[in-house]
Amino acid sequence: MSELHFLELLELTRLIHAGKLSPVEVTEAQLQRIENVDADISSYAAVSADSALEAARQAEAEIRAGRIRGPLHGAPVAVKDLCWTTDAPTAAGTVVRSGFMADEDATVVRRLRDAGAIILGKLKLTEGAYTDHHADIAAPKNPWGRSHWVGASSSGSGAAPAAGLCYAAIGTDTGGSIRFPSGANSITGLKGTWGRVSRHGVFPLAPTLDHVGPMARSARDAAAVMGAIAGADLLDPTATLAPVPDYLAETSKGAKGLRLGIDAKWLSDVDGPAGAVLDEVRRVAVQLGMDLVEIAFPDSRQIVMDWFPQCGVEVAVAHEGTYPSRQGEYGPSLAGLIELGRATSGLEYQKLVLRRVDFTGRVRRLFEDVDLILAPVQSFSAPTCEWMAGLGVNVETVRRLHQYTSPFDSSGNPTITLPGGFTSGGLPIGFQFIAGHLEESLLLRAGAAFQDATDWHRRHPQM
Template structure:
């Protein structure tokens, strides 16, 4: 590859910048892809972000992108850009193990809809990214764990940890994650990247290994709101193969990153005081100062009972997960790790009446959230309620009720009601690890979230900072 100014710190460029360089023929897709594969080869043995590196197919896709561009055919902003996908989305040319040992050798016959749409948009798929077992909280004890590139002792997040690590460490220009209780937002927060959890049904789940189908969301993890808009635009929309996918048309998110008027932001100070630690609340105060400086309005609000909704989430998730794994659990229980098997046991211990009561509580919570969002544009929450927790802290996640609440209260209830949210870097701890703010909006208001996120990032530089190249 020739040495040009365009290639300085190439791996940390934002997706839209790489897109512009490829479209302008300043770089070829093959050059960019070769550069990223070389970086993966050098850095990923320390970071464990990838399960499968798809070098051969990635280079073939890059060559195809270059051939199309040479003919004057440009497929859009993802044309020739190397990205990666969480290893629960089916790929016809690589295994999809979903973080398990049971399914480690599963080779699908076709791509998940989100993968097919990325490829149709011209993206180059670098490989498959690690996740927790079955997309729950813990990695299978026999499999490697991704390492936070900011600090090896810092928690990398839960399920989409590989996606967060790879995006933050410059091992891809964007990735796909999934979010059932916070697994786009928590690793985005922990690794200092931007995560967009769409409205439930906004993005097809066809060909994606489920954790809990009525709670599962698929979305982008990128280095900016602008990049998230590009990826969401490519993967969103109705899918005949997923009857639960939404019928609403997909806006040109990437072309509408402006706010028509200053949004009204709700903030629940009592919720923050009860559940979030000092570092998190200090970050939220700074975020409020920033958005007030942008001319946005901030209102004190009272949210529905997030702590109760988070507790209900565990039972709901367990019941649905037990159904998903009915063919292999308990028949092959010995092949499961303790976290996923524990969740399934919780689910199997509930009755039909319990499930009915949980659904009634969920519907009531969703109704109260919709009433709240009718009066505001955005709800401000942290991405994690504990400021950049260490791996040691998180070892007690399942046994410490206060810690569990702090981690799940800002995220799990938003999956229960299915509303969209965006999580963005919004500060750093004293040890230099990322903190994140989250904006929630009403159903199918991703356009507002992305525009608000872009406006916030135009006024801050947290999203432009990167982990030390020598870490961990």
């Protein structure tokens, strides 16, 4: 058996449900590991030890009595500190909201608890879920290399599962915030269709772009979490009413016959290591029986640049209660985005909306001919923190960072990010599959098949 803290979630719960491991002992071990390791990684904003141990004792009693709620029962997990919880503050990575205590759990948290998962605590993120961590809050570090980017905005949700500090996490994605940290930390991240997971009780960055989803060690683990958290919600009228498939069962169907769309020109704007990963994915796809189909992805350069004022308008609304009245408590990055939104006119905003609708339709048409589309997470592999700090001064580099992520927040399409390899320096490189709306099952099938044929997701950092 691999080290307990690096087991996949489903490996863990199979042992728990068979009576070979105790939820209480596992939770105690996780809390001790957080105490020992997280001083270096800094992934947790708050640890809820008392409520986690109480939930673990309840899970142990139920499982011993034969009342197993499902595949998450007894598994210690954590949630991004955008999600309301009644046992810890929800600061959303900000100073302005520090100390806020919700009087109810977010729907996603409640559903995890109902599934028998044990919530260890809240994970750090960038300020307000935008690009930079607030200067007054210690940023999480990448467990694979402390001087390298940990990803944004779900930075803690990427670092903690990679470092063995929880068995899965909840992240959110508005412009790439599940995918960047999943790729940077070598974990699996699932961004469902917009509305597939309720946003009730999740502090917004930009509501029409925000997606909630699982970040885990494997596609099957992500499927198990997604099965628990997805679905209609009376508290969120934008949550889709479509039935929730048995995502975990779908992962056994394999990838044979799935049509994988590839636009070689669109994929050419990557560095050598990322390109090598994409080449390997194509090779494995053929081995798995997937059909490679040439496609022409619509020009996304404008939609990438449109994302910033689109997001800015929505974040200005989300923060109007505290900005500009408490402007001095905001970091420059989030404040700059809010100012961009406040300066965008109604006419300019309507043009953004129309271009977004047009682009969404063009992407939708692609899925008449393919089931999935292949993409990298970003153009450049494993950037350093120093390099990322200077990103904002170069508009073209900012566009290249977002060109494979933000378009699918604008269109609402689901994506899965998978570990695909490493640089020569041992830093992780991820890649994406993208699917049509509500086709998460296809993503999870392909992801599980890829991980059955490779072992990238089973490699862990030396801590």
